[in-house]
Amino acid sequence: MEDDELPCKGCIYEEFKEMGEVRDLLAKLPTVLDDFCCQERSFERWSCIFNQYQEQPHLIDPHLEEVIATLLGYVHGDARLLQEAFKYLYVVTKMRGFKVLVRKLPHEVSDAEQVLCLLEEQDPAELETWTTKYMLLLWLSIICIVPFDLTKFDGCVRGAEPSARAPFADRITRQIKIYLSVGDKSQDAAAYLAAKFFSRPDTRMSSLPGFATHLLEVIRRSEQNAMAIQERTLLGAISTLALIFKHCERDALLVLADETLALLLEKDMSVSSNILVRKLRIKLIQRVGLTLLRPRVVTWRYERGSRSLQDNLRVEPQQKAAACQPDAAEAPDEAVPDHVEDVLEELLTALSDKDTDVRWSAAKGVGRITGRLSKALADDVVQHILELFTYAMGDTAWHGGCLALAELSRRGLLLPERLDAVIPVVLRSLVYDEKHGNLSAGQQVRDAACYVCWAFARAFEPHILQPFVAQIARALLITAVFDREVNCRRAASAAFQEHVGRQGTFPHGIEILTTVDYFAVGNRNHAYLHLSVFIAAFEEYDTALIDHLVACKLTHWDADIRQLAASALHRLTARSPRHVLQTVLPELLRRTTATDLGSRHGALLACGEVVHALSLVAVGGERGSIGDLLGDDTLNQLKDVVRKLEEAKLLKGVGGELLRPAVCCLIDKLSQSHLPFHRDPVIVLWQALLDECIAHTADSVQTAAIRALPAFLDEFCCQDSVLDRGRVVDSFLARLDTASPHIRCGFAAALGCLPSGMLQGHVDRLLSTLLQYSRVSDKDKTWADARRAALLAIHSLCPRVAFQLEGDPSVVLTRQSVHELFGGLLAAMDDYTVDSRGDLLCDLINLGDKARVKSLGLLSVLLCHKYPKVRRTAGSKLYEALITYDHVLPDDVDRILPLLSDTNWDDPVASLVPVRNELCDLMAVPRPLAKRSVAAARPAVLP
Numbered sequence: 001m002e003d004d005e006l007p008c009k010g011c012i013y014e015e016f017k018e019m020g021e022v023r024d025l026l027a028k029l030p031t032v033l034d035d036f037c038c039q040e041r042s043f044e045r046w047s048c049i050f051n052q053y054q055e056q057p058h059l060i061d062p063h064l065e066e067v068i069a070t071l072l073g074y075v076h077g078d079a080r081l082l083q084e085a086f087k088y089l090y091v092v093t094k095m096r097g098f099k100v101l102v103r104k105l106p107h108e109v110s111d112a113e114q115v116l117c118l119l120e121e122q123d124p125a126e127l128e129t130w131t132t133k134y135m136l137l138l139w140l141s142i143i144c145i146v147p148f149d150l151t152k153f154d155g156c157v158r159g160a161e162p163s164a165r166a167p168f169a170d171r172i173t174r175q176i177k178i179y180l181s182v183g184d185k186s187q188d189a190a191a192y193l194a195a196k197f198f199s200r201p202d203t204r205m206s207s208l209p210g211f212a213t214h215l216l217e218v219i220r221r222s223e224q225n226a227m228a229i230q231e232r233t234l235l236g237a238i239s240t241l242a243l244i245f246k247h248c249e250r251d252a253l254l255v256l257a258d259e260t261l262a263l264l265l266e267k268d269m270s271v272s273s274n275i276l277v278r279k280l281r282i283k284l285i286q287r288v289g290l291t292l293l294r295p296r297v298v299t300w301r302y303e304r305g306s307r308s309l310q311d312n313l314r315v316e317p318q319q320k321a322a323a324c325q326p327d328a329a330e331a332p333d334e335a336v337p338d339h340v341e342d343v344l345e346e347l348l349t350a351l352s353d354k355d356t357d358v359r360w361s362a363a364k365g366v367g368r369i370t371g372r373l374s375k376a377l378a379d380d381v382v383q384h385i386l387e388l389f390t391y392a393m394g395d396t397a398w399h400g401g402c403l404a405l406a407e408l409s410r411r412g413l414l415l416p417e418r419l420d421a422v423i424p425v426v427l428r429s430l431v432y433d434e435k436h437g438n439l440s441a442g443q444q445v446r447d448a449a450c451y452v453c454w455a456f457a458r459a460f461e462p463h464i465l466q467p468f469v470a471q472i473a474r475a476l477l478i479t480a481v482f483d484r485e486v487n488c489r490r491a492a493s494a495a496f497q498e499h500v501g502r503q504g505t506f507p508h509g510i511e512i513l514t515t516v517d518y519f520a521v522g523n524r525n526h527a528y529l530h531l532s533v534f535i536a537a538f539e540e541y542d543t544a545l546i547d548h549l550v551a552c553k554l555t556h557w558d559a560d561i562r563q564l565a566a567s568a569l570h571r572l573t574a575r576s577p578r579h580v581l582q583t584v585l586p587e588l589l590r591r592t593t594a595t596d597l598g599s600r601h602g603a604l605l606a607c608g609e610v611v612h613a614l615s616l617v618a619v620g621g622e623r624g625s626i627g628d629l630l631g632d633d634t635l636n637q638l639k640d641v642v643r644k645l646e647e648a649k650l651l652k653g654v655g656g657e658l659l660r661p662a663v664c665c666l667i668d669k670l671s672q673s674h675l676p677f678h679r680d681p682v683i684v685l686w687q688a689l690l691d692e693c694i695a696h697t698a699d700s701v702q703t704a705a706i707r708a709l710p711a712f713l714d715e716f717c718c719q720d721s722v723l724d725r726g727r728v729v730d731s732f733l734a735r736l737d738t739a740s741p742h743i744r745c746g747f748a749a750a751l752g753c754l755p756s757g758m759l760q761g762h763v764d765r766l767l768s769t770l771l772q773y774s775r776v777s778d779k780d781k782t783w784a785d786a787r788r789a790a791l792l793a794i795h796s797l798c799p800r801v802a803f804q805l806e807g808d809p810s811v812v813l814t815r816q817s818v819h820e821l822f823g824g825l826l827a828a829m830d831d832y833t834v835d836s837r838g839d840l841l842c843d844l845i846n847l848g849d850k851a852r853v854k855s856l857g858l859l860s861v862l863l864c865h866k867y868p869k870v871r872r873t874a875g876s877k878l879y880e881a882l883i884t885y886d887h888v889l890p891d892d893v894d895r896i897l898p899l900l901s902d903t904n905w906d907d908p909v910a911s912l913v914p915v916r917n918e919l920c921d922l923m924a925v926p927r928p929l930a931k932r933s934v935a936a937a938r939p940a941v942l943p
Contacts, residue, residue, distance in 0.1 A: 016059040018049045026070045029088070033080050046088055050095045057096045067092060068104050075118070082118075083132050090131040098138055098192075107142045115139050116168070119175055130184040137179060137189035141196045144172065150202065169207060172197055177214070180236035187236045195243035204252040208244070212256050215241050216263055231274060238280040245287035253291045261288045261339055265346070275355045282350045282358055286365025289343030293336070293372040300375040301412040302459070336377065344369060348384055351400030352393065356444065359400040367407030375415075382408065382418055389425045395434060395441035402429055402448035409455040416464045423468045426452050430475045430492075431548075433484075435557040443485045450479065450491035457498040462505050472499065473506045474544040477535055480516055481527040482545075482553055482568075484561055489521040507540045528568045536575040543579055546572050550584050554591075554602030559658065562598065566605035573613035581629070585610055589637045593644055597655050604641070604662035608669030611638065615673035627676045638670065639682045642689060651689075660693050661704035668708035671715040683716045683723060694746040695735070702746045706753055714755040725758050733769050741783040744773065748786065752793025756800045763801055764809040767817060770794050771824040776831055784833040791828055794821065829854045856925045863916045864909050864928070871905040871912070892922045 025046055032038040053059055060067075071092075074085040093101045119136045122129060150168045166174075176197070179190035198208040218237040222230060241260065245253055269281045347369070350362035366385070370378045385408075388401035405422060408414040414422065429449035433442035453476060456465060465472070476499070479492035493516060500509035515534055521527045536542040546569065553565035573580045588610065591603035615626040627635060642663060645651050651659055667686050670677075677683055690712065693705030717723045732754075735747040751766055759766065773780075774790040798821070803813045813821075829851070862874035879900045882893055896919060903915050920927045 013053065013056055013059060016053065016063060019063050022049060022063070022067065026067070029074065029084060030077065030081055033084060039084070043087065047091050050091050054095055060092070060096055064092070064096065064101070064104055068101070072106065083129055086132040086135045089135050093135070093138070102138050102142045105139050105142050107146055109146060109148045112143045112168075115143060116171060116175070120171070124178050124182055127184065130186055133179065133186040134189045137186060137193050140172070141189070141193040144193070144197045145200065169203060173207065173211060180240060181233045183232045187232070188239070191236060191240040191243050194240045195247040198244055199248045204248055208248065208252055209255070212241070212244070216260065219263055219267060222267070231277070235276055235280065238277070238284055242280055242284040242287055245284065245291055250291055250295070257288050257291045258339065261285065261342065265342060270346075270350070275357060278353060278355065278358045279361050282347065282361045282365060285343055285346050286361070286368060289340055289365070289369050290372070292340055292343070293369065296372060298371060298373070298375070300415075301371070302415055303412050336373065340369070344381065348381075351385070351388060351404055352397040353400070354396055356399070359396065360403055363400060363403035363407050366404045367411050367413065370408060370413050371411055378413055379418070382414065386421060386425060389428065395432070395445050398429055398432055398445040399448050402426070402445060402452050406448070406452045406455040409452065409459040412459060414459070416460065419464070419468065423471065427471060427475050430479050431552055433552075433556070440557055443488060446479060446483060446485070446488045447491050450476070450488065450495045454495040454498050457495065457502045462503045465503060466505060469503070469505045470507070470540065474541055477512070477516070477541060478545060478548045480521050481532045481535065482548060484524070484556070484558060486522055486524070489527060490518050493518050493521050508538045512538070525564065528564045529571060532568050533571045533575070536572050542572065542575045546576060546580065546584060550587060550606070554606050555596070555599045556602070557598060559601065562602040563605060565602065566609045569606050570609035570613045573610055574617055577614060577617045580610055581614060585634065589634070589641070592641050593648065593650075597658065600650070601658055601662050604659065604666050607638070607641070608666040612669040612673045626673050635675065638675070639677065639680065641666065642685055643682070646685070657698050657701060660696065660701045663689065664693055664701075664704035664708040668711050671708070671711040674715060678716055678718065679722060681722065686712065687723060687728075691731070694750050695743045696746070697742050702742070706746065706749045709750055710753045710755055713758060717758065726761075729754070729758060729762050729766070733765065736769060736773055741780070741786045744783065744786040745789040748773065748789040748793045752796035754797070759797065759801060761810050763811060763813070764817065766797060767794060767821065771820060774824055774828055776833070782833065784831070787828065787831065791825070825851060826854070829858060853925050856923050857928065860916055860920050860923075860925060861928045863905070863919070864912055866909065868906045875900050875903065875905045896922050
């Protein structure tokens with residue numbers, strides 16, 4: 001398939017460019033039916049062309065009538081051609097929408113009998129021809145509303161005896177009833193046809209009551225836990241009634257409204273497990289309610305003016321202010337039918353339904369019905385919605401309440417005097433986040449709250465929202481940069497943009513919007529660490545951002561969010577150091593021993609980040625040292641953090657596995673802050689804790705301790721400190737001789753990250769010991785990861801040690817030590833030990849040019865091993881290694897990876913040798929020699 005034929009291709013188009021190809025496909029349609037492959041290829045290409053315009057369907061409009069006319073011209077052909085034509089037409093319908101396409105279908109009176117006869121000839125049980133039946137039903141829906149006398153077609157059935165001839169209206173009704181019980185898309189078209197057919201003046205009075213009675217009887221006979229067939233029939237009946245109550249005249253529906261509502265309340269389908277049943281039930285209830293209330297535009301609603309910005313700009317300010325005021329002379333209240341209260345109760349209850357579609361339908365129903373009520377009753381509706389916003393109601397009620405408030409705002413039914421009660425609720429919804437087990441409930445609530453804010457921007461004049469501008473702006477920006485979910489961040493950014501464009505009152509709105517746009521907030525790390533700093537540069541937002549991080553994100557249920565929040569707090573501290581020092585840091589220190597594990601974890605992370613940031617502020621400020629800036633009381637509290645955690649035994653157990661990395665991070669940041677603890681015994685406690693974490697079995701704990709060790713040793717392991725450098729090195733070397741692989745792995749990595757100042761006088765001991773433990777022995781031959789850690793430690797130490805041909809081996813690298821190093825590294829290349837985490841050989845490609853060439857060469861040998869499993873494993877591991885260390889072969893990796901992934905390594909070795917040789921050329925390594933000459937070609941190991 002060519003690039004221009006790929007179904008996944010998409011872009012922004014300015015016109016429908018494939019019309020020439022569409023005409024060719026239409027012209028060839030009768031001829032491709034004889035070849036199944038050509039038929040499939042033609043239809044796939046047709047679908048591909050129209051599917052790529054799914055987001056810009058209006059571009060087909062200039063050619064729509066031509067396409068429809070050509071396809072309907074094949075209706076008079078044989079059955080196969082008819083079925084294929086309607087398949088093509090359905091693709092067009094799906095792209096453009098049936099409501100637009102149905103208006104373009106021919107609807108002459110002469111078409112009525114022909115279309116109905118074609119529909120009657122179809123088999124409702126035939127699944128493959130559902131597109132034909134769907135399109136015929138839609139076609140009949142536009143024909144039947146043409147104002148002609150239906151009785152003219154009575155008795156015109158082709159091939160029928162005079163005694164068997166039925167009235168035309170009865171034939172249509174029969175087809176509707178048949179297709180309302182099918183399980184495919186034809187059911188939707190039949191419901192739409194019924195609504196259009198019974199909206200005719202001559203059928204809504206004569207045939208509608210009987211047909212509605214039939215539908216109500218279907219609902220009445222349905223059971224709560226019905227079989228699939230019965231449920232399908234129930235869905236057809238409810239959806240048809242909903243469309244009938246939408247399209248038919250109110251006078252004809254009033255006689256049906258009471259009976260329909262009573263049946264819906266009696267059956268209580270709100271407990272059905274089928275979401276469509278509950279959704280259609282709510283849709284039908286709201287339309288019954290709209291039927292009971294006379295259509296009118298209430299005079300009390302708030303009108304801002306036109307939705308078009310251009311039209312609003314043409315209106316004079318005095319006219320605009322007058323237009324947006326509610327009419328004080330409200331018309332007298334009309335009597336509200338008693339059943340409307342039942343309708344509202346069902347809709348308000350459905351706002352708490354467990355499924356979003358049901359809540360959304362209920363919210364729209366609340367908005368529509370409220371628009372026909374008196375001001376007092378509408379205010380009661382708003383009050384009931386506000387009562388949903390309690391934590392006892394759950395996230396579904398909050399979400400439904402937000403949707404309802406947005407609908408009321410859009411329709412001008414939420415009056416300005418209610419904003420004092422509504423705005424605080426919406427602001428709470430913007431930060432709603434409740435943990436349910438391992439998951440969180442609140443994403444949809446926050447998204448809906450952003451929708452409410454967006455509706456506010458379009459509904460109210462700037463002077464109405466002026467008292468709430470600061471609160472809304474801060475809340476939207478906080479959500480835009482700090483929310484966990486990308487859809488909420490983007491929704492908040494869109495709402496902020498709407499306010500900036502329509503209200504124009506947000507502080508620094510344009511400057512912020514150009515940076516914090518819809519696409520910029522898509523990356524969570526970028527939003528936390530960069531966009532938040534940009535926003536904090538404006539004094540209206542800096543304190544709010546910091547306070548939100550402390551109050552919400554440092555106690556968040558997701559540990560990654562707590563980590564990001566601490567990092568963001570580090571960057572924001574420079575914007576408001578006084579507030580952080582006086583308010584934030586004391587609160588964080590108090591939380592370090594809180595009962596909640598997440599709060600303790602976030603506080604420990606943030607304490608270190610904040611103190612480090614304050615130390616940077618102190619260096620550039622009037623106070624030259626961090627000790628003077630913090631004060632003795634804060635310093636003493638920082639010293640006691642680890643001791644209190646140890647005394648309370650909070651670093652033990654499962655919770656300790658989470659807290660230990662945070663404590664290591666705290667020690668790391670306090671060390672970088674140059675706190676005056678050099679002669680304090682707390683340093684010994686910190687050193688002991690880091691040693692425990694280095695020996696810990698959890699990789700996350702071990703990694704955090706090793707990351708904290710360089711800064712800690714560099715700052716506190718000096719002449720003025722209680723720690724002795726030599727004893728620390730001796731202790732680390734001694735811990736390598738252990739019976740536990742993870743302990744050796746941890747302390748080997750610790751030796752590799754020793755500060756340069758601690759290497760003097762210990763270089764020979766360090767390198768010789770690490771080389772010793774990088775060799776395979778009978779005792780630890782399966783400890784591949786420990787040997788890898790020893791090699792990586794050597795790789796880390798050597799660049800930081802000077803080289804002299806003849807010198808003190810305890811201080812510099814000498815000729816002899818270099819020979820020993822290369823001998824050890826070359827010996828490690830013969831280590832093919834595989835553990836559960838992969839091949840040791842693959843990790844060596846990151847250790848330098850010589851090691852890379854040697855390891856890649858040995859891997860290339862395995863690519864043609866005699867056993868297929870070895871070949872597959874070698875190819876897979878090499879693929880993973882090149883992805884992990886993509887900087888090793890930056891130029892050719894895009895050619896190597898497809899070659900590795902596309903090759904079938906189970907093929908015979910003879911067919912794989914050319915592939916292997918091509919890989920060697922791309923990786924710039926020698927091609928493997930024949931087996932006989934491998935031993936002779938192997939380079940000698942330096943003595």
